[in-house]
Amino acid sequence: MTYPYSTSVANESSVLNPAQREADIAKLKNTDFDILVIGGGVVGSGIALDAASRGLSVALVESDDYAAGTSSRSSKLIHGGLRYLEQFDFRLVREALHERELMITHQAPHLVKPLSFLYPLHRKYIDRIYVGAGLLLYDMLRGMQRAVPWHSHIAVSEMSTAARSLNPEIVIGGLLYYDAQVDDARHTMMVARTAKAHGATMVTGAKVSQVIRSNKKIIGATVNIDNESFKVKAKVVIAAAGIWNEAIYEQCGITPGYKIMMSKGVHITLPKDAIDLKTGVILRTPVSVLFIIPWVNEWLLGTTDTPYTGDRERPVADPEDVDYIIEQANKVLIPKISREQVLSTYAGIRPLVSPTKDSSTTKISREHTVDHPIDGFVSIAGGKYTTYRIMAQDAVDAAAKDLGFNVPKSKTSKIPLLGAVGYDSLKKSVTSLAESYSMSTATIEHLLNRYGTAISDILNLIYKDSDLSKELLPGSYYVRAEVLYAATHEGARSLVDVLVRRLRVAMESKNHGLDISQECAELIAPVLGWNKAEIKRQVLAFEKYVTLEMSAVN
Ligand SMILES: Cc1cc2nc3c(=O)[nH]c(=O)nc-3n(C[C@H](O)[C@H](O)[C@H](O)COP(=O)(O)OP(=O)(O)OC[C@H]3O[C@@H](n4cnc5c(N)ncnc54)[C@H](O)[C@@H]3O)c2cc1C
Incomplete structure (x- = not known):
């Protein structure tokens, strides 16, 4: 095995782990x-x-x-916000589009990826003119930067290839535009x-x-x-x-x-085969919009937008939230989706700044x-x-x-984020890295898009212990080294931190990671100083987290 990359100084000075935390607590005091x-x-x-x-x-x-x-609970879109155009919030849209371009091009190209969305049309000419004009403005507001393609028209004849799951009796064509996606946590x-x-x-x-x-x-x-x-x-x-x-x-x-008004937003995930689309879709709803977003091996559907007064620490989806999302999506989807197909749910709370107490959150x-x-x-x-x-x-x-x-x-x-500098050239080495480390190109791509050039840290761990290259879950591309790295470099201090936010196993896996929770806890226990009793406590806390997250559909 060759050993092509060493951990850079920048990676080392960015480490978040128990030793760093202890040193920083001392600094807080002094x-x-x-x-x-x-x-x-x-x-x-x-x-x-x-x-x-x-x-x-x-x-x-x-x-x-x-x-x-x-x-960690957003729609995970880096976007100008098409719907804010309708509210004539041009300043916000322009500002956000500028940030989108910065992130895709040099701040975080390893994490922020362009993503296409189809805007379905329902009325023959009027919709195409109205939506086309909106998207033209949206594309123009980003200025001279061009990190994503210009919007385009999809003819009725192309719809059956691009969007087989959109009911042709209701959707008579579409426009394709681009935004971007990120794993927010x-x-x-x-x-x-x-x-x-x-x-x-x-x-x-x-x-x-x-x-x-x-x-x-x-x-x-x-x-x-x-x-x-x-x-x-x-x-x-x-x-x-x-x-x-x-x-x-x-x-x-x-x-x-x-005045902060709290607005709850819920998402559900569905398996990839539940919907046949080659792109994301934006749907208008009576109060706002609903996105159908491709996410790794599944679909992310959301969101709701309802005033919230409950617990800030642990918002969860209610059955009514899930029903609402399914109902809105089923207005255009064939075959229809059902609650039984829902893999996972999550809820977040928007901190909206309101001039008056009675403003509508949307x-x-x-x-x-x-x-x-x-x-x-x-x-x-x-x-x-x-x-x-x-x-x-x-x-x-x-x-x-x-x-x-x-x-x-x-x-x-x-300032590029950690992992961004050199990412574009490292992308060209996927095949040689895969050969050097006896891993699939898909796994190396997965790692590159999560760590950028800090992939060197993960590969160094694997170089020292090849057992860490083993897949965590079949078909997910997560490897064991990522679990360890979450605790040694990424500041994770609990099993929930690792399986919910550093890796997205809780959201993406059918079993939510319950089948690997013990193994993962044992892997990070030496780094975080856990004994057997603490490992047990961590596994139980993770199980409790998953149970609550799934309460709307179980
Ligand atoms: C459902 C939903 C979908 C969204 N989708 C998008 C999207 O697609 N694109 C987009 O651009 N935006 C989106 N947003 C908005 C975006 O997610 C938020 O604006 C953003 O995440 C808010 O970040 P924050 O740092 O202000 O708040 P938070 O992420 O909530 O951070 C506040 C932190 O403060 C900590 N804290 C609280 N009290 C204390 C204390 N006393 N001491 C120490 N720490 C404390 C909390 O633990 C918390 O971690 C969405 C929001 C929601 C809810």
Whole structure:
């Protein structure tokens, strides 16, 4: 076996693991930071990267895991949002399309992939003119960049090849346009690792219980970590806690400059053979849109958009949510899909910023709001996953006003995420890598699209122990090394972190990974210091997670 790649310095400095966590906890106790970020979703992780790359000292504390909140539960689209055009939200669409192009071309080409969508037409001429004009505007708003193809018309005669599952009695043609897709939880973790590589202090399992106020200024926060509470000093605290932001305001006794309305969105997955389409599909629904999205070996269908007042920690799909998605999809699908075919479900909560309490959640703009109500405190809310980088930039710009020195401009539009640099040329080596490591080209492609050039780390593990190249689940392309790597490099601290967010086994596998949970727990136990009792506890916690996630269909 040849040994073509070594772990790069960048990979090493981006490591998130127990030793790094312990070292960063010590830094939390001993450093007076420029910025303390609350929340390790995509926005908080983006803020840590933005601030660290401007040369600021920054710490991020996340109460659970990276992307444990909304950032692992989205539709996983990097898009301008066609429906926001109808709301005349041109600024948001243009901004999001610009970000889409940046991510596909140089920020995260290994993670963000172009994806085609078919917009079905129902009325002969009028729909083609109306939708065609909308898509022309959509394509034009991205400016001169061209990371995805221009939209095109699909003739009625082509529909039976492109979209066999769309009922020809209802759909009489279509338009094809492009957006992009990402594994949101992996992407957020990669943003966090890139922030680490730029010098950010990053600690998960760290909950802010109190924001500390001294006279008219915020000066830090009390953080609870592993049953210990201590103060973290910072010149500015930025709340990037999504749907939890209002609780942070309560801690410091400040009235928020906005109202967060929570809106629940549910997705279901179906096996690949349930639907015969060569592209994703966007469908109009009475209140919003429904996507049918190709995802690895299955279809992802969603989403709903309903006001929510329940538990923030663990939103789950209700049977009514599942029925609604199936009902909407069945308006155009043949054969019809059924609840019995549903493989998995998940629910997320949108943190929508509302000017008034009574706004309808589907009508509220997805633009973000930065609030700076008092010296030393900034909060950011709303927005979309796609625009996280701009949100981060705006939050750090607001914080910079309280720092008392000149802060350089944001550099993140030029910063590739970990694994991006060299990805395009490494793609040409798929066959030779597969031969060198006695793996299939499909497995190497799977790894490249999850790690980019950080695939070298995975291959190094396999070089040292060939047992780690074994498939985790038949036909899934996941290998055992990925489970281990999640704990040694990607900051996973529990079995749920590994099987729900680092690998998408819980969502993608028929058995949700219950059949491999013991094996996976034993694999990462030495890294995370688990004894037999802890392994058992982790497996039980994972089983409980899956049971709850599937409660709407079981
Ligand atoms: C169903 C659905 C579909 C969506 N689809 C898309 C899409 O396709 N494309 C798109 O662009 N956008 C989409 N979005 C929007 C997007 O997912 C969100 O805007 C984005 O993920 C919000 O990220 P965030 O970092 O603000 O919040 P979160 O990801 O929720 O992060 C907040 C974090 O703060 C932590 N936290 C809370 N309180 C504390 C505390 N006291 N101390 C420490 N940490 C704390 C939480 O644990 C959490 O991890 C969708 C949203 C939903 C719900």
